[in-house]
Amino acid sequence: MFQRVKENMGASPTPDPDVELMLRVRDGDDKSFGVLLDKHRTALVHFLRRMVQDEAVSEELAQEVFLRVYRSRASYEPTARFTTWMFRIATHIALNWLRDEKSNRAQDRLDDERGDDLPARELPDRAPSVEQRMVYRARLQEIREAIAILPEKQRAAVLMHKYREMDYAQIAGALDCSESAVKSLLFRAYESLRGRLAHMVARART
Amino acid sequence: MKRQDIPEKNSGEAECPLLSEETKAMLLDFAAGRLHRTRAERIARHAAHCEACVDFIAGQATVWSALDEWELAPVSSSFNRRFWSRMAESDRAPWYVRLADSLRFGGWKPAIPVAVAVLLIAAGFLMDHRNVVPATQRGSGTGVSVIEVDQMERSLDDLQLLKQFDTTVTDATASSTRM
Numbered sequence: 001m002f003q004r005v006k007e008n009m010g011a012s013p014t015p016d017p018d019v020e021l022m023l024r025v026r027d028g029d030d031k032s033f034g035v036l037l038d039k040h041r042t043a044l045v046h047f048l049r050r051m052v053q054d055e056a057v058s059e060e061l062a063q064e065v066f067l068r069v070y071r072s073r074a075s076y077e078p079t080a081r082f083t084t085w086m087f088r089i090a091t092h093i094a095l096n097w098l099r100d101e102k103s104n105r106a107q108d109r110l111d112d113e114r115g116d117d118l119p120a121r122e123l124p125d126r127a128p129s130v131e132q133r134m135v136y137r138a139r140l141q142e143i144r145e146a147i148a149i150l151p152e153k154q155r156a157a158v159l160m161h162k163y164r165e166m167d168y169a170q171i172a173g174a175l176d177c178s179e180s181a182v183k184s185l186l187f188r189a190y191e192s193l194r195g196r197l198a199h200m201v202a203r204a205r206t
Numbered sequence: 207m208k209r210q211d212i213p214e215k216n217s218g219e220a221e222c223p224l225l226s227e228e229t230k231a232m233l234l235d236f237a238a239g240r241l242h243r244t245r246a247e248r249i250a251r252h253a254a255h256c257e258a259c260v261d262f263i264a265g266q267a268t269v270w271s272a273l274d275e276w277e278l279a280p281v282s283s284s285f286n287r288r289f290w291s292r293m294a295e296s297d298r299a300p301w302y303v304r305l306a307d308s309l310r311f312g313g314w315k316p317a318i319p320v321a322v323a324v325l326l327i328a329a330g331f332l333m334d335h336r337n338v339v340p341a342t343q344r345g346s347g348t349g350v351s352v353i354e355v356d357q358m359e360r361s362l363d364d365l366q367l368l369k370q371f372d373t374t375v376t377d378a379t380a381s382s383t384r385m
Binding site: 034037038041042045046049050055059062063066067070136139140142143144146147158161162163165168183186187190193194197198200 | 230231234238240265266268269270271272273275276278279280281282285286288289292293296
């Protein structure tokens with residue numbers, strides 16, 4: 001699969017420091033792999049967490065992604081940005097997990113709101129009131145549901161576009177489709193999200 | 207997109223031509239603040255007169271700010287330690303465990319029912335054809351062939367003829383003694 005990935009993804013015009021690190025990993029430098037792990041761990045876990053909406057599973061899947069990156073180091077060829085390649089593997093693993101778990105996933109997983117989804121920096125110096133926390137959780141729940149309802153490829157495209165700020169070519173490389181297909185996916189996904197989340201700003205303003 | 211592709215004023219159509227299939231990505235980029243300055247200025251000039259584009263950009267900004275609210279807790283501090291121990295375990299594991307691990311996340315699950323179906327069909331075919339003996343081997347088997355039935359009939363006929371002959375000879379001998 002990885003060979004096909006490399007063939008499908010165009011080479012990046014700008015030098016990518018991550019590619020340099022990965023080439024060192026290929027040459028047997030495990031410390032460089034540690035650098036890559038530290039650098040991309042959070043981005044990858046958060047992408048997967050938003051994809052699968054399960055904290056423990058997202059970390060397990062992220063570890064699997066890094067394992068695959070490491071195991072394929074010997075055959076690594078720098079024909080694309082490292083992150084495109086890594087997110088390609090991550091998307092593949094996440095989509096497979098979602099497909100396998102689809103029948104088992106109960107709707108109440110979404111309802112199983114976890115307190116640890118509240119980011120530390122969202123909390124002001126003074127502890128928020130119970131009402132503030134409830135409002136925040138309700139809004140977060142709506143956002144999570146709106147994302148979870150999206151078809152999986154649309155979801156992956158939105159998460160890469162919004163949170164990773166990847167361009168269309170990178171997303172196309174990660175999703176193994178054309179740039180025009182990515183634009184179409186994104187447009188449909190945002191259209192759906194606009195319909196579901198439009199009331200939020202109006203409500204916040206009132 | 208060329209300058210002339212973007213109308214400066216709303217031409218009165220129900221839907222803005224910017225919302226066509228080719229240019230919608232540009233509006234997404236504009237709403238995300240990722241469009242090149244020159245292009246962004248052109249779109250802003252156009253949007254000042256286009257209600258459809260204003261609605262689109264406002265709606266997209268709503269989505270953007272809503273998604274900004276979804277922040278996540280940091281990755282657990284034990285992530286790296288668990289990863290390195292998992293890698294060490296993976297290196298020590300026998301090949302079949304590593305294969306099972308790769309199949310676990312490799313998207314092979316849908317192929318399993320197909321493989322089982324193929325195996326069942328193959329097993330059924332083999333069981334169905336197990337008792338079929340080639341024609342060349344039939345003579346040595348326990349079955350009764352057409353040739354054997356013919357031979358049996360001929361033997362019975364011969365025995366009957368012999369019996370008739372025996373009766374005839376006996377009668378002839380008795381009459382000659384009487385004379």
